[in-house]
Amino acid sequence: MSFLVKPVLHTYFRSSCTWRVRIALALKGIEYDQAPVNLIKDGGQQLSSKFTDINPMQQVPSLEIDGITLSQSLAIIQYLDETRPKPRLLPEDAKKRAYVRMISDLIASGIQPLQNLMVLQKLGDGERLGWAQSYITKGFHALEKILDCTAGQYCVEDEVSMADLCLVPQVYNAERFKVDLTPFPTITRINQALMELEAFKVSHPSRQPDTPPDLRA
Amino acid sequence: MSFLVKPVLHTYFRSSCTWRVRIALALKGIEYDQAPVNLIKDGGQQLSSKFTDINPMQQVPSLEIDGITLSQSLAIIQYLDETRPKPRLLPEDAKKRAYVRMISDLIASGIQPLQNLMVLQKLGDGERLGWAQSYITKGFHALEKILDCTAGQYCVEDEVSMADLCLVPQVYNAERFKVDLTPFPTITRINQALMELEAFKVSHPSRQPDTPPDLRA
Numbered sequence: 001m002s003f004l005v006k007p008v009l010h011t012y013f014r015s016s017c018t019w020r021v022r023i024a025l026a027l028k029g030i031e032y033d034q035a036p037v038n039l040i041k042d043g044g045q046q047l048s049s050k051f052t053d054i055n056p057m058q059q060v061p062s063l064e065i066d067g068i069t070l071s072q073s074l075a076i077i078q079y080l081d082e083t084r085p086k087p088r089l090l091p092e093d094a095k096k097r098a099y100v101r102m103i104s105d106l107i108a109s110g111i112q113p114l115q116n117l118m119v120l121q122k123l124g125d126g127e128r129l130g131w132a133q134s135y136i137t138k139g140f141h142a143l144e145k146i147l148d149c150t151a152g153q154y155c156v157e158d159e160v161s162m163a164d165l166c167l168v169p170q171v172y173n174a175e176r177f178k179v180d181l182t183p184f185p186t187i188t189r190i191n192q193a194l195m196e197l198e199a200f201k202v203s204h205p206s207r208q209p210d211t212p213p214d215l216r217a
Numbered sequence: 218m219s220f221l222v223k224p225v226l227h228t229y230f231r232s233s234c235t236w237r238v239r240i241a242l243a244l245k246g247i248e249y250d251q252a253p254v255n256l257i258k259d260g261g262q263q264l265s266s267k268f269t270d271i272n273p274m275q276q277v278p279s280l281e282i283d284g285i286t287l288s289q290s291l292a293i294i295q296y297l298d299e300t301r302p303k304p305r306l307l308p309e310d311a312k313k314r315a316y317v318r319m320i321s322d323l324i325a326s327g328i329q330p331l332q333n334l335m336v337l338q339k340l341g342d343g344e345r346l347g348w349a350q351s352y353i354t355k356g357f358h359a360l361e362k363i364l365d366c367t368a369g370q371y372c373v374e375d376e377v378s379m380a381d382l383c384l385v386p387q388v389y390n391a392e393r394f395k396v397d398l399t400p401f402p403t404i405t406r407i408n409q410a411l412m413e414l415e416a417f418k419v420s421h422p423s424r425q426p427d428t429p430p431d432l433r434a
Contacts, residue, residue, distance in 0.1 A: 056359035057327055068312055072326065075318035082311045094299045095285055101292035105325070109289065110274055113330040122348075131339075142273035 007032040007065040010054060012039050013208035013215075016112060016169035017073040018061040022203035023165045024077045028084050032063075036210035039117060059118075074108055077162050089162045096157065099150045103143065103163035107170050111139035115173060132177040140174065140184050143167075147186045153193055160197070168194050172205065224249040224282040227271060229256050230425035230432075233329060233386035234290040235278040239420035240382045241294045245301050249280075253427035256334060276335075291325055294379050306379045313374065316367045320360065320380035324387050328356035332390060349394040357391065357401050360384075364403045370410055377414070385411050389422065 009025070011018045011034050025032055037060050038045045045051060046058045055062040055071045062071045066083070070076045081089045090097045113119070115132040123131055150156045155163035171191040174181060181188050194200050201207070206217035226242070228235045228251050242249055254277050255262045262268060263275045272279040272288045279288045283300070287293045298306045307314045330336070332349040340348055367373045372380035388408040391398060398405050411417050418424070423434035 056362040057323060057356070058359070059327070066312070068315070070315050070319055072319045072322035074326075075315050075322050078318055079311060079315040082314070094296060095283070097299070098285070098287050098292050098296040101295055102287055102289045105289035105292050106274060108322070109291075109326045109330050110276070113326050114336065119331065139274070142275070145273040 005067075007063055008035050009033070010035045010037050010051070010060050010062040010064075011208070011210070012037055012060050013205045013211040015039065015060045016173050017059070017108075019169040019172070019203055019205060020073045020165045021061045021063065021076050021080075022208075023168070023199050024080050024089060024162075026199035026203050027087060027089070027160065028080060030080070030084060034209055036208075038210070074104055074162065074166075077165060081162070087160070089160070089165065091156065091159065091161060099156050100161045100163045103146060103150070103155050104166045106139065106143060106146070107163075107166040110142075111136055111170060112173070115177065129177060132173075133179050136170070136174050136177060136179050139170075140179070140181075140187060144184045144186050147190065151186055151190060154190055160194070164190070164194050167191060168200055222284075224280055225252050226250070227252045227254050227268070227277050227279040227281075228425070228427070229254055229277050230422045230428040232256065232277045233390050234276070234325075236386040236389070236420055236422060237290045237382045238278045238280065238293050238297075239425075240385070240416050241297050241306060241379075243416035243420050244304060244306070244377065245297060247297070247301060251426055253425075255427070291321055291379065291383075294382060298379070304377070306377070306382065308373065308376065308378060316373050317378045317380045320363060320367070320372050321383045323356065323360060323363070324380075324383040327359075328353055328387060329390070332394065346394060349390075350396050353387070353391045353394060353396050356387075357396070357398075357404060361401045361403050364407065368403055368407060371407055377411070381407070381411050384408060385417055 007030065009021065009032050037051055046060065052058055054069055057071060061073055061076065062069055063076050070079055077089060090100055114135040120128045120132060147155060152158040154160055155167055168191055171187065204217065205211065206215060224247065226238065226249050254268055263277065269275055271286055274288060278290055278293065279286055280293050287296060294306060307317055331352040337345045337349060364372060369375040371377050372384055385408055388404065421434065422428065423432060
C-alpha cells in the first residue's frame with residue numbers, strides 16, 4: 001500500500017550525496033516529491049529540530065519511502081535497488097558487486113566526507129581550498145588506478161552501477177574546487193560518458209527546483 | 218579452486234576499519250593469514266609502493282580472497298556475507314537491511330573518516346583531540362537517536378549485523394579519544410552486549426599478532 005504514496009526526497013541542489021540518489025531515482029523511473037533543505041540559509045535549515053527528527057545526522061539526503069525514512073545515500077540506493085530492481089545498479093556477479101561497492105565506498109567514505117561543507121566550515125578561509133583539493137587529488141589517484149582495472153565504458157565494465165552514481169557528483173565537486181583533472185584520463189572519460197545519459201542530466205545541481213536562478217543551466 | 222587458498226588480511230591492530238573485517242571473519246569462522254601493515258613505523262608502511270599496489274588508497278584493510286584483492290571494509294564484509302552467508306550479517310528483510318546499511322554508513326562515512334589518523338596528522342597538536350571528540354560526539358548523538366528506534370539486543374533488533382561490526386570499533390575509538398559516553402546509554406549497552414561475544418574478543422586490537430607487547434591484553 002505504501003508503494004502508492006510518492007516518495008519524498010529531502011534534498012539540496014548542490015549536495016553531491018543527494019545527487020547520487022537523484023540519479024538512482026531517475027534511472028529507475030521512480031516519481032518522487034522534493035523537500036528542499038537549504039544548507040546555507042537561516043544558518044543551515046538541516047539544523048532545525050523538524051529536520052533533525054527526519055535525519056538526526058542533520059545531513060541530506062533523506063528519503064521517505066514505503067513507510068520508512070532512510071538516510072545515507074548508499075543505503076538508500078541499495079534499498080531502491082533491492083525493492084525496484086530495474087535497471088539494476090549492482091551487478092549480479094558477487095565479485096563485480098564487490099568492486100562496485102569498493103569504488104562507491106572509496107568515494108563515499110574516503111573522499112566526500114573530507115571535503116564536505118561541515119568540515120570546510122571548521123577550517124580557516126585560507127585553508128579550505130587546499131584541504132579539499134588535497135583529499136580529492138589523493139582519492140582520485142587511487143581511483144584512477146582502480147578504474148584502470150575495473151572499467152569498461154563505465155566504472156565497472158559496461159553497465160551503469162552505484163559506483164557511477166558516486167563518480168559523477170564527486171567529479172562535479174572536484175571541478176568546483178578547481179582540481180586539475182589532467183592526471184585522471186579514465187575518470188574524465190567515464191564522467192563524460194555518463195553525462196551523456198538523461199538520468200545524470202535531469203538530476204544535475206543546475207536543474208533542480210531549489211537551484212538559485214543565477215546557477216541554473 | 219581459489220576457495221582453497223587461505224585469504225590474506227592486510228591489517229593494523231589498531232585500525233578500527235580493519236577490526237570490522239576481523240569480526241566478520243571470526244563470526245563466519247573463516248581462517249585467514251594476517252599481513253601486518255604498521256601505519257606509524259617507517260613513516261607509515263601503507264605508503265610503500267608494494268602496499269600501494271595492493272591498495273592504491275594506502276589504507277587498511279585489504280583482503281586477498283578468491284583470486285581478487287578487495288579494499289573498503291563494508292565492501293569486504295558484504296562480499297564475505299554474499300559468498301559465505303552463515304551467519305548472515307545483513308537481515309533478510311529489505312527494510313531491516315537498509316537500517317543496517319544506514320547505521321554502518323553513518324559510522325563509516327559520517328564519523329570514522331573525520332577522526333582517522335591521516336586527517337588528525339594534518340591538524341596541529343592542540344587541535345586533534347577536540348576535533349576527534351566533536352565529530353564522534355555529534356555522530357553518536359545521531360546514532361543514539363536512531364538506535365532507540367532500531368535496536369533490540371544489538372543495533373538492529375536481536376541479530377548481530379554489519380552495523381554492530383561498525384559500532385564496537387567506533388566505541389573503542391571514542392574511548393581512546395576520551396569521549397564522554399554518559400549521554401549514550403543505548404550505544405553503551407549494545408557495545409557491552411557485543412563485547413561478550415567471542416568473535417569481538419578475539420579480533421580486539423589488544424589481541425592481534427602485531428599488537429605491541431605493552432598494549433596486549
